[in-house]
Amino acid sequence: MIASPKPYQRGKCLPSSNPFQRLADLLDGVTPGRDPIIMTIGEPQNAIPDFTADVLAENMGDFRRYPPINGTPEFRQAVASWLDRRYALDGTVDADHGVLPLNGSREGLSFGAIAARDQLDKGLDHPVVILPNPFYQTYAAAAHVADAEAVLLDAVAANGFLPDLDSLDPDLLQGTVAFYIASPTNPEGHVVDIAYWQRLIELARKHRFLIFADECYSEIYRETPPPGILEAAKAMGGGFSNIIVLNSLSKRSNLAGLRCGFAAGDPDFLRKWAKFRGLAAPQVPLPAQALAVRAYQDENHVAENRRLYNEKFEAAERILGPILGPVTPEAGFFLWLDVSRWGDGVSVARALWSDIGIKVLPGGYLASDQADGGNPGRNYIRISLTAPLKQVETALDRLANWMGETA
Numbered sequence: 001m002i003a004s005p006k007p008y009q010r011g012k013c014l015p016s017s018n019p020f021q022r023l024a025d026l027l028d029g030v031t032p033g034r035d036p037i038i039m040t041i042g043e044p045q046n047a048i049p050d051f052t053a054d055v056l057a058e059n060m061g062d063f064r065r066y067p068p069i070n071g072t073p074e075f076r077q078a079v080a081s082w083l084d085r086r087y088a089l090d091g092t093v094d095a096d097h098g099v100l101p102l103n104g105s106r107e108g109l110s111f112g113a114i115a116a117r118d119q120l121d122k123g124l125d126h127p128v129v130i131l132p133n134p135f136y137q138t139y140a141a142a143a144h145v146a147d148a149e150a151v152l153l154d155a156v157a158a159n160g161f162l163p164d165l166d167s168l169d170p171d172l173l174q175g176t177v178a179f180y181i182a183s184p185t186n187p188e189g190h191v192v193d194i195a196y197w198q199r200l201i202e203l204a205r206k207h208r209f210l211i212f213a214d215e216c217y218s219e220i221y222r223e224t225p226p227p228g229i230l231e232a233a234k235a236m237g238g239g240f241s242n243i244i245v246l247n248s249l250s251k252r253s254n255l256a257g258l259r260c261g262f263a264a265g266d267p268d269f270l271r272k273w274a275k276f277r278g279l280a281a282p283q284v285p286l287p288a289q290a291l292a293v294r295a296y297q298d299e300n301h302v303a304e305n306r307r308l309y310n311e312k313f314e315a316a317e318r319i320l321g322p323i324l325g326p327v328t329p330e331a332g333f334f335l336w337l338d339v340s341r342w343g344d345g346v347s348v349a350r351a352l353w354s355d356i357g358i359k360v361l362p363g364g365y366l367a368s369d370q371a372d373g374g375n376p377g378r379n380y381i382r383i384s385l386t387a388p389l390k391q392v393e394t395a396l397d398r399l400a401n402w403m404g405e406t407a
């Protein structure tokens with residue numbers, strides 16, 4: 001294995017265990033100090049769209065049928081049209097060849113790297129998959145599935161929570177098959193701008209790797225819609241080669257249990273991926289695709305969803321701002337708080353549970369330890385603002401009091 005300078009580290013990276021399991025182990029036997037409020041999981045709790053039951057009922061009979069792996073023409077068109085409207089793409093997404101349904105974006109993220117490795121056929125003994133650190137843990141699982149070496153790039157406050165693309169040496173990029181990156185990011189809620197996307201696309205095309213752009217929080221923003229990678233690619237010309245964007249209805253429409261999302265972008269990659277997926281991947285049930293068609297045609301429920309999250313961020317700013325300074329991220333529904341004044345993320349998470357019954361995730365559990373023993377999430381906790389406003393306010397009031405008393 002080649003030694004590498006910071007700010008990245010190399011090595012096989014088997015996701016050791018799920019962050020929620022690690023938290024369960026941490027809090028095992030610890031009694032909550034007050035009535036518990038759970039603020040760990042990013043599972044939406046706002047209402048599902050009001051047309052959900054009707055659309056499912058109308059399409060119920062189609063549960064009898066095996067769905068086509070590449071989706072119905074209506075599904076592909078609804079996604080292509082939504083992408084077109086959302087990112088002003090002027091019809092450049094080919095609805096027939098540029099869109100594939102997924103069982104939620106996680107399913108596509110998990111198996112994207114292995115498809116990239118096989119399709120690119122770079123003749124590598126040790127293919128590399130690049131991911132940011134901290135990261136959504138599925139990216140490490142994807143590297144593992146592809147039997148690839150995971151290279152973790154620091155995404156820390158000092159580099160604006162985005163990996164420094166110019167620190168990557170060309171040999172590393174030549175050996176890369178897939179680059180995973182989210183925008184908005186989880187956990188930080190940071191947004192990738194067009195210039196960053198374009199720099200990444202240039203590198204992907206030059207060194208022949210696939211970008212898996214995880215945009216599943218794209219609609220949960222404060223005021224300004226985050227730019228997307230397809231938008232950045234369109235402005236460069238050259239189509240969508242080397243780019244796959246993944247998104248779903250889980251966050252946008254509060255339909256996490258529907259397991260319905262899509263991959264869009266590089267038609268050549270998608271065509272070959274669909275062939276393989278036709279043998280190996282789970283299809284998306286036809287009634288779910290019908291619901292997706294309706295959901296992608298409606299922005300009212302999405303705007304309402306955003307409003308409800310933004311109300312909670314206003315509460316967070318009001319309650320925590322005086323202690324921590326600005327806490328509101330550009331997008332997403334998490335608070336990512338530096339708690340180093342009170343300990344590290346693990347000790348604070350434990351104390352919050354035992355002192356005030358608030359369950360939060362230690363930031364270090366969403367990141368990998370680095371070779372030097374550091375962990376870019378160590379000083380942070382992640383708080384999910386998915387609970388109803390009143391509950392969020394109660395939890396944040398308790399947190400603010402705890403911070404005031406414990407500092």
Ligand SMILES: Cc1ncc(COP(=O)(O)O)c(C=O)c1O
Binds near residue numbers: 103214247256
């Ligand atoms: C960054 C990120 N990507 C992907 C997913 C998976 O979402 P889904 O498979 O529901 O689309 C999640 C879920 O929490 C996430 O946080």
